[in-house]
Amino acid sequence: MKIYIIAVGKIKQNYINDGIDFYLKKLRPYCEIEIKEIEEEKIPQNLNEKEKEEILRKEGERILSKIKKGSFVVSLAVEGKGMDSYEFSKFLKATFQSGYREMTFVIGGSLGLWENIKKQSHANLSFSKMTFPHQLMRLILLEQIYLALSKENYL
Ligand SMILES: C[S@@+](CC[C@H](N)C(=O)[O-])C[C@H]1O[C@@H](n2cnc3c(N)ncnc32)[C@H](O)[C@@H]1O
Numbered sequence: 001m002k003i004y005i006i007a008v009g010k011i012k013q014n015y016i017n018d019g020i021d022f023y024l025k026k027l028r029p030y031c032e033i034e035i036k037e038i039e040e041e042k043i044p045q046n047l048n049e050k051e052k053e054e055i056l057r058k059e060g061e062r063i064l065s066k067i068k069k070g071s072f073v074v075s076l077a078v079e080g081k082g083m084d085s086y087e088f089s090k091f092l093k094a095t096f097q098s099g100y101r102e103m104t105f106v107i108g109g110s111l112g113l114w115e116n117i118k119k120q121s122h123a124n125l126s127f128s129k130m131t132f133p134h135q136l137m138r139l140i141l142l143e144q145i146y147l148a149l150s151k152e153n154y155l
Contacts, residue, residue: 002032004033004103005033005105009037024142035138041055041059043110043111056112059114063106072122073103074106075108075121076107077124077125077126080124080125089149127141
């Protein structure tokens with residue numbers, strides 16, 4: 001089983017990169033996992049709606065080009081479906097048990113995710129009603145995948 005995380009932008013904060021490395025190592029016995037970074041568009045000052053939509057579309061098309069056919073795609077979105085950690089663990093395992101060999105999680109950039117991606121995904125997943133920075137979202141997602149695959153009995 002393989003998990004891809006497609007995320008917009010590079011992470012510059014060392015504490016987040018250290019956390020990501022930490023969980024990638026811990027996840028090694030449980031699954032193969034790969035992060036694909038998408039180039040982030042520059043956001044102009046006084047951004048208008050048209051410019052915002054254009055940025056989301058450009059980033060969105062880059063994301064779509066990285067999604068492998070046959071992968072079960074989950075977009076991370078504040079307005080998506082909420083789950084507790086136990087439900088998330090069951091969701092991960094059930095997806096792989098249903099025959100999918102790959103899951104792809106998609107995390108948007110500073111402006112979010114293109115609507116087309118959310119519509120085309122198999123599921124939209126919310127981690128809470130709060131909006132987290134996209135860099136931190138990568139770390140939170142890895143920690144929850146680790147919890148889901150390694151510690152079911154404690155959830
Ligand atoms: C800074 S947020 C984007 C905020 C943007 N205003 C929006 O409405 O989507 C960047 C990305 O992090 C992810 N994200 C942030 N908070 C989240 C949450 N509570 N649940 C799921 N994903 C979240 C989403 O993929 C989002 O596109």
